Amino acid sequence: MSGFDHDDRHQQGSPSEPQPGARKASEAEAPTSPAVGRDEWVARHGERRARRGGVLGTLEERLAVVPWWVWLTLFVAAACTVPLFSESGYVRRVAFDTVVFMLLALGLNVVVGWGGLLDLGYVAFFGIGAYAYALLASDKYDIHVPTIALIPLVALIGGIAGWLVGLPSRRLTGDYLAIVTLFFFQVFLTATNNGDDVFGRNLTNGPNGILDVDVFSFFGWSLPRVTSTGQFSVRYLYVALAIFGLVYVALRLLNDSRTGRAWRSLREDALAAEVMGMPVNTLKLMAFAFGASVAALTGSVAAALNGSVFPQNFEFPLLITVYTMVILGGAGSQVGVVLGAIIVSVLLEVLREPGDARGLFYLVILLALVGVFRPSLRLAIVLGGTAVLGFVAHLVAGRVDDAWTAGVAEDSGRIAGWVSDWVIVPTQLAGWVPAVSYVTLIALALGLTLVEGWRRVALLIPTLYLAAFVWENVLLDAPESTRYVVLGGLLVAMMIARPQGLLGEKRVEIV
Amino acid sequence: MDETTPLLQLEGINTYYGQIHILQDSNMVIREGELVCLLGGNASGKSTTLKTILGIVRPRTGTVSLNGEDVTRVPTAHRIKRGMAIVPENRRLFGPMTVRENLEMGAYLRPKADLREEFDRVYELFPLLYERRSQLAGTLSGGEQQMVAMGRALMSKPKLLLMDEPSMGLAPVLVERSFEIIKQVNDAGVAMLVVEQNANVSLSIADRGYVLSTGRIVLEGRAEDLLENEDLRKAYLGR
Ligand SMILES: Nc1ncnc2c1ncn2[C@@H]1O[C@H](COP(=O)(O)OP(=O)(O)O)[C@@H](O)[C@H]1O
Ligand SMILES: [Mg+2]
Numbered sequence: 001m002s003g004f005d006h007d008d009r010h011q012q013g014s015p016s017e018p019q020p021g022a023r024k025a026s027e028a029e030a031p032t033s034p035a036v037g038r039d040e041w042v043a044r045h046g047e048r049r050a051r052r053g054g055v056l057g058t059l060e061e062r063l064a065v066v067p068w069w070v071w072l073t074l075f076v077a078a079a080c081t082v083p084l085f086s087e088s089g090y091v092r093r094v095a096f097d098t099v100v101f102m103l104l105a106l107g108l109n110v111v112v113g114w115g116g117l118l119d120l121g122y123v124a125f126f127g128i129g130a131y132a133y134a135l136l137a138s139d140k141y142d143i144h145v146p147t148i149a150l151i152p153l154v155a156l157i158g159g160i161a162g163w164l165v166g167l168p169s170r171r172l173t174g175d176y177l178a179i180v181t182l183f184f185f186q187v188f189l190t191a192t193n194n195g196d197d198v199f200g201r202n203l204t205n206g207p208n209g210i211l212d213v214d215v216f217s218f219f220g221w222s223l224p225r226v227t228s229t230g231q232f233s234v235r236y237l238y239v240a241l242a243i244f245g246l247v248y249v250a251l252r253l254l255n256d257s258r259t260g261r262a263w264r265s266l267r268e269d270a271l272a273a274e275v276m277g278m279p280v281n282t283l284k285l286m287a288f289a290f291g292a293s294v295a296a297l298t299g300s301v302a303a304a305l306n307g308s309v310f311p312q313n314f315e316f317p318l319l320i321t322v323y324t325m326v327i328l329g330g331a332g333s334q335v336g337v338v339l340g341a342i343i344v345s346v347l348l349e350v351l352r353e354p355g356d357a358r359g360l361f362y363l364v365i366l367l368a369l370v371g372v373f374r375p376s377l378r379l380a381i382v383l384g385g386t387a388v389l390g391f392v393a394h395l396v397a398g399r400v401d402d403a404w405t406a407g408v409a410e411d412s413g414r415i416a417g418w419v420s421d422w423v424i425v426p427t428q429l430a431g432w433v434p435a436v437s438y439v440t441l442i443a444l445a446l447g448l449t450l451v452e453g454w455r456r457v458a459l460l461i462p463t464l465y466l467a468a469f470v471w472e473n474v475l476l477d478a479p480e481s482t483r484y485v486v487l488g489g490l491l492v493a494m495m496i497a498r499p500q501g502l503l504g505e506k507r508v509e510i511v
Numbered sequence: 512m513d514e515t516t517p518l519l520q521l522e523g524i525n526t527y528y529g530q531i532h533i534l535q536d537s538n539m540v541i542r543e544g545e546l547v548c549l550l551g552g553n554a555s556g557k558s559t560t561l562k563t564i565l566g567i568v569r570p571r572t573g574t575v576s577l578n579g580e581d582v583t584r585v586p587t588a589h590r591i592k593r594g595m596a597i598v599p600e601n602r603r604l605f606g607p608m609t610v611r612e613n614l615e616m617g618a619y620l621r622p623k624a625d626l627r628e629e630f631d632r633v634y635e636l637f638p639l640l641y642e643r644r645s646q647l648a649g650t651l652s653g654g655e656q657q658m659v660a661m662g663r664a665l666m667s668k669p670k671l672l673l674m675d676e677p678s679m680g681l682a683p684v685l686v687e688r689s690f691e692i693i694k695q696v697n698d699a700g701v702a703m704l705v706v707e708q709n710a711n712v713s714l715s716i717a718d719r720g721y722v723l724s725t726g727r728i729v730l731e732g733r734a735e736d737l738l739e740n741e742d743l744r745k746a747y748l749g750r
Contacts, residue, residue, distance in 0.1 A: 277591035
């Protein structure tokens with residue numbers, strides 16, 4: 001009925017192929033007279049786009065047209081091969097935990113990234129899912145709902161719980177929602193911790209948790225948690241990956257739907273969305289409920305594998321961890337938050353092991369320096385200066401008192417060997433040293449942002465050396481808190497370098 | 512006077528922001544197919560009038576009726592459903608979404624409808640938007656954004672279109688062009704309430720006009736008469 005082509009196949013991202021008609025018009029008339037009613041910028045978009053030449057450029061263009069589901073399939077398939085590379089039950093278990101984190105990040109992304117809502121009670125829905133699974137599939141009440149029915153049921157329960165929690169805070173704007181959900185989180189923890197005595201009845205065994213939770217079992221084919229040799233059963237990894245794939249696809253379709261677009265417009269401009277007739281509150285509630293539903297679903301996977309559920313499994317650090325994943329990876333981008341989950345999950349594991357953590361620490365610093373300075377004279381000065389400063393300081397300290405350098409670095413290994421000749425590690429650290437050095441380090445780092453040019457280079461040298469000192473003497477001594485210090489540092493660095501996260505959309509401001 | 516039920520009627524409207532009395536005893540009528548403009552200086556309550564019509568603020572007294580039905584207590588979404596649309600002040604596009612998606616959001620309340628016809632209508636009015644359909648709305652120029660805002664409002668197939676200062680921030684040649692388009696849309700049968708500071712241009716295309724001054728409607732009448740009115744000339748036309 002009209003000349004407008006409504007087929008959007010070549011729309012997303014490739015305006016380089018405009019209508020055949022448009023191209024002809026622009027080719028014929030472009031150089032001399034702009035065609036009336038035709039948009040020259042768009043018609044000649046293809047010619048104007050800066051292209052990378054050669055094989056790399058072609059490869060880049062080819063890769064750009066591969067549809068998302070192909071990538072997803074490749075990713076899941078690749079993840080399924082993890083057990084081929086490592087016999088270690090530990091590695092497999094970490095892979096499983098990472099998938100659980102990926103699922104949690106996907107769910108939180110719906111609430112935070114798409115709904116634009118600050119939900120500080122998210123982990124409680126994970127807990128609700130785990131408890132729902134545990135209560136409906138264990139000897140506690142002697143109920144054993146079949147897995148295939150229970151998983152969707154748990155997701156539904158989570159969604160309803162999310163809807164109900166969101167409902168009283170109708171207007172659901174930032175601060176109010178944050179407080180209400182935080183309160184709800186606390187209520188959940190209090191309820192589960194005291195669930196062994198609700199008016200004299202024992203509902204959840206309180207802090208003792210629910211034990212002997214059923215394993216997954218599909219059509220009479222049950223999945224034991226450990227293999228005959230007592231190792232983590234890799235089948236749970238496969239099940240988790242399958243669920244991940246399904247959830248990813250479902251959410252992706254949801255985001256492409258009318259509701260998904262409504263969420264986006266709501267986040268951009270709630271008033272404009274309202275005058276388009278969008279039911280603002282209902283849409284927010286939906287985002288909240290969908291996120292809660294994914295969290296609950298994930299809870300059932302975790303409960304089935306662990307075989308037990310305790311209130312302590314759902315505490316505040318977990319919330320911070322999942323938020324870090326989402327923010328780091330880029331709220332709003334599914335690929336981003338999955339990537340964030342993988343990075344943070346693996347990072348937290350590596351940091352448990354002092355030797356690995358040390359290697360990672362120096363590697364990241366080195367990479368960051370190379371990234372900032374590029375291979376240049378400045379880089380050489382910073383690295384050389386820091387090395388010289390270290391050896392001199394070490395030498396002087398050793399002359400003054402042997403005990404100042406006689407401390408043993410945590411763990412051994414090659415890097416530890418180098419480090420022990422360079423960083424001052426006293427046998428005994430005076431009580432005030434950790435706090436003072438740590439605070440000084442932060443002060444120096446802040447100072448770095450205030451000065452420029454060669455002064456910055458000069459200040460960077462002692463800062464780096466102090467960082468190494470703090471790392472070796474203070475942080476490696478307390479791996480548990482170090483993990484979160486490192487997460488915090490990572491977030492700060494990310495905030496400065498890429499506020500939108502690794503793959504997040506940059507905000508487009510309307511002026 | 513026309514005897515049919517008006518499309519929109521405001522009767523004895525008093526709107527407050529907290530303690531501050533903004534609209535004072537406003538009465539206004541828009542009939543089917545009419546092009547009405549609402550004139551007034553800065554802070555005279557023009558946007559507040561539109562917000563009252565849409566239900567973003569509620570009047571303390573008075574009634575808003577659409578097609579004879581009292582909608583004073585009805586939420587915004589329901590009023591939109593009954594055939595209103597707005598091009599808001601400063602356009603308020605969804606910046607990180609494409610032109611096409613912005614248009615689609617305008618038809619949010621018609622999920623099942625085949626939007627082909629609406630898209631065609633908008634693209635015919637603004638051929639440029641068709642070419643820019645995959646571009647992010649936030650990266651368009653001011654004039655282009657105004658077209659998207661107008662197109663987005665038209666997507667819901669409104670019977671009454673409200674426009675808040677469509678000429679704001681546009682180059683003179685674009686102001687003229689946007690009024691041509693307003694006239695064109697109106698000729699296609701859509702009733703319009705156009706809020707403007709630019710009295711001259713808007714009265715030249717309007718059927719009737721109202722003049723607001725510090726929350727009161729001080730003048731109303733046929734556009735030709737208003738153009739001749741001495742007081743209005745002094746106040747707004749600078750002649
Ligand atoms: N949300 C609000 N709260 C309090 N006062 C407001 C609000 N919105 C507008 N006002 C005041 O109401 C008056 C009329 O505003 P408005 O209707 O926006 O004027 P305009 O005619 O320029 O569109 C102004 O004095 C403005 O400061
Ligand atoms: Mg205004």
